[in-house]
Amino acid sequence: YLRMRAILLLALMAIGNIGFSQTTISGNVVDQNNEPIPGANIVIVGKTIGTVTDFDGNFILATSEVPPFRLEISSIGYSNVTQDITSANQTVSIVLNESQTFLDEVVISASRTPERIFESPVTVERMGLETIKSTTAADFYGGLENLKGVDVNTNSLTFKSVNTRGFASFANTRFMQLVDGMDNSTPALNFPIGNLVGMVETDVLSVELLPGASSALYGANAFNGILFMRSKSPFDYEGISVSIKRGVTSQEAAGTNAYTDFGIRAAHKFSEKFAAKVNFGYLKGTDWAATSEVDKFDPTRTRADLDYDGINVYGDEVSADIKDVAVTLEGLGILPSGANALVPSQQVSRTGYNERDLTNYNAESIKADWGLFYRPIEGNSLELSYVGKVGTGNTIYQGTNRYNIRGFFQEQHKLEVRNDNFFLRGYVVADKAGDSYDMVFTGININRAWKDDNTWFGEYTGTYVQATLAGATDEQAHAAARAQAESGRFLPGTPEFQAAFNKKRK
Numbered sequence: 001y002l003r004m005r006a007i008l009l010l011a012l013m014a015i016g017n018i019g020f021s022q023t024t025i026s027g028n029v030v031d032q033n034n035e036p037i038p039g040a041n042i043v044i045v046g047k048t049i050g051t052v053t054d055f056d057g058n059f060i061l062a063t064s065e066v067p068p069f070r071l072e073i074s075s076i077g078y079s080n081v082t083q084d085i086t087s088a089n090q091t092v093s094i095v096l097n098e099s100q101t102f103l104d105e106v107v108i109s110a111s112r113t114p115e116r117i118f119e120s121p122v123t124v125e126r127m128g129l130e131t132i133k134s135t136t137a138a139d140f141y142g143g144l145e146n147l148k149g150v151d152v153n154t155n156s157l158t159f160k161s162v163n164t165r166g167f168a169s170f171a172n173t174r175f176m177q178l179v180d181g182m183d184n185s186t187p188a189l190n191f192p193i194g195n196l197v198g199m200v201e202t203d204v205l206s207v208e209l210l211p212g213a214s215s216a217l218y219g220a221n222a223f224n225g226i227l228f229m230r231s232k233s234p235f236d237y238e239g240i241s242v243s244i245k246r247g248v249t250s251q252e253a254a255g256t257n258a259y260t261d262f263g264i265r266a267a268h269k270f271s272e273k274f275a276a277k278v279n280f281g282y283l284k285g286t287d288w289a290a291t292s293e294v295d296k297f298d299p300t301r302t303r304a305d306l307d308y309d310g311i312n313v314y315g316d317e318v319s320a321d322i323k324d325v326a327v328t329l330e331g332l333g334i335l336p337s338g339a340n341a342l343v344p345s346q347q348v349s350r351t352g353y354n355e356r357d358l359t360n361y362n363a364e365s366i367k368a369d370w371g372l373f374y375r376p377i378e379g380n381s382l383e384l385s386y387v388g389k390v391g392t393g394n395t396i397y398q399g400t401n402r403y404n405i406r407g408f409f410q411e412q413h414k415l416e417v418r419n420d421n422f423f424l425r426g427y428v429v430a431d432k433a434g435d436s437y438d439m440v441f442t443g444i445n446i447n448r449a450w451k452d453d454n455t456w457f458g459e460y461t462g463t464y465v466q467a468t469l470a471g472a473t474d475e476q477a478h479a480a481a482r483a484q485a486e487s488g489r490f491l492p493g494t495p496e497f498q499a500a501f502n503k504k505r506k
Contacts, residue, residue: 414426
């Protein structure tokens with residue numbers, strides 16, 4: 001009886017050993033020079049089961065997993081590879097290729113030919129895929145400010161201007177921005193408008209920046225630097241990629257508002273000769289509200305001052321010396337002779353409108369692009385391609401004045417033939433301003449819609465003279481004069497104001 005129990009126990013142990021060690025994979029891992037790679041990791045994909053190679057690059061992996069399954073082989077300094085396992089006692093031989101390190105990155109912007117970054121004759125700042133993924137900025141374009149020698153001026157939520165080496169301005173007209181070789185500058189404005197209608201983040205392969213005059217190879221327009229953005233090839237990067245960013249923007253002037261940034265990329269290699277891709281991006285949020293009423297020239301002034309000109313108040317830029325107006329009215333016979341003696345030499349400005357009455361601060365960007373790529377000769381780098389891009393959006397642009405870029409539209413189309421030794425490229429860029437307008441002149445023109453400047457200053461000066469003759473003090477006379485001149489003013493929110501706004505901004 002005891003002997004039978006011992007035999008049964010041994011049999012069960014043997015069965016258990018067979019059940020838990022039914023698959024044994026052996027093999028070796030070498031580099032492209034057939035040298036063994038010690039310490040390489042061999043892991044079953046999707047599992048925590050694995051082993052490492054010995055000093056000679058050999059390994060044995062025993063597992064209860066039943067084929068088929070896949071192994072992933074990795075080692076520092078080499079590109080990962082996968083190996084299909086189809087039988088229980090399979091022997092495999094794995095070759096790992098060396099991967100490029102940061103110092104071995106290839107750039108093309110320095111001399112228009114591929115070269116290693118440390119061999120470049122000029123300074124090149126670069127953002128690769130990993131840097132783009134790890135940036136703490138809201139998008140990859142905002143992450144450019146982390147590069148050495150770069151200053152990003154934020155005009156608005158969707159419009160950023162890149163400046164390098166001290167060439168700082170809101171609109172850098174001597175800075176060039178190329179997207180896959182196409183100049184992304186807006187023809188109507190003659191400078192890049194950031195990434196408003198640029199690349200979708202899921203399609204960005206790399207960003208290279210040549211600061212300062214190092215970019216002279218690209219012409220006079222690149223005197224202050226050049227930004228070179230490259231997209232992913234559908235031959236090398238297939239599949240569907242989606243990016244969704246949700247958050248809020250919070251500011252004292254406009255409160256807390258939702259922020260959404262969505263991007264999707266779809267690419268497919270139909271054969272070794274033909275591939276295609278399409279991208280779509282959508283961003284929506286609330287722009288930063290500009291509500292400063294501080295006087296541009298004297299911070300101690302308030303809206304009660306006669307010659308007030310607020311930073312974000314538009315229409316009060318128009319002013320006149322009422323002494324000169326009185327002399328003119330005398331010459332026309334409207335005021336009696338000598339009346340100008342009652343009028344002091346005082347600059348007086350018209351009453352302006354707040355910026356928030358002239359815009360809604362909606363920020364939006366919609367963009368899409370597509371590409372068809374054909375390689376007619378197998379084993380040859382010759383490639384023919386067509387790429388199209390369209391984009392529209394709303395944003396605020398800060399230049400000499402404040403501009404509301406509303407319904408802006410831009411499109412680009414490119415045909416290119418290239419291989420490792422040459423390229424022939426032709427492209428067109430077209431844009432439409434949409435309903436964009438200058439908010440400063442819109443405020444000025446709304447004022448002129450209900451009363452022209454000559455009438456306004458004429459009424460002001462005439463009333464001042466009458467009030468002074470009636471015994472009013474200087475302060476009282478100015479108050480009466482402005483009240484009379486302001487009669488008939490279009491107030492924000494009224495149908496009259498809206499009708500004038502719709503007419504004057506076009």
